[in-house]
Amino acid sequence: MSATITALVPSTSRAATVSTSGPVPTNVPTHLRITRRGRLVLTLAVVVAALALIAGFLLTGGSAVATSSAGNVHFDHVTVAAGETLWQVAEGVAPDSDPRDVISDIVKLNDLSSTQVMPGQSLAIPVQYSQS
Numbered sequence: 001m002s003a004t005i006t007a008l009v010p011s012t013s014r015a016a017t018v019s020t021s022g023p024v025p026t027n028v029p030t031h032l033r034i035t036r037r038g039r040l041v042l043t044l045a046v047v048v049a050a051l052a053l054i055a056g057f058l059l060t061g062g063s064a065v066a067t068s069s070a071g072n073v074h075f076d077h078v079t080v081a082a083g084e085t086l087w088q089v090a091e092g093v094a095p096d097s098d099p100r101d102v103i104s105d106i107v108k109l110n111d112l113s114s115t116q117v118m119p120g121q122s123l124a125i126p127v128q129y130s131q132s
Contacts, residue, residue, distance in 0.1 A: 080121045105129070110123055
């Protein structure tokens with residue numbers, strides 16, 4: 001679609017015709033000019049971003065390193081007797097503690113899916129209940 005615009009120029013009696021059929025190519029190279037204030041703003045933005053990144057690393061505690069070797073943690077083990085429940089094991093291991101807390105700790109430590117135990121099953125006992 002093209003249009004022709006005709007305008008009268010007041011200083012002369014001639015009519016000027018401008019065609020808007022497409023973009024007019026320009027061969028003028030554009031240069032980015034950053035003023036002194038622009039450089040200051042850009043520098044401050046980079047510094048603020050760097051400080052935010054550093055603060056993020058410091059506040060998250062750094063990184064954790066996993067190794068293939070296990071730590072030197074040793075647990076006492078108890079073997080479940082025939083007819084014995086986890087409640088009885090908990091009372092025998094820590095008679096002065098609440099059995100519900102001891103059962104919860106044993107289940108978590110041994111990664112048990114329930115509180116059901118089988119005769120002959122070996123259970124690791126949490127360190128705080130060990131009788132060393």
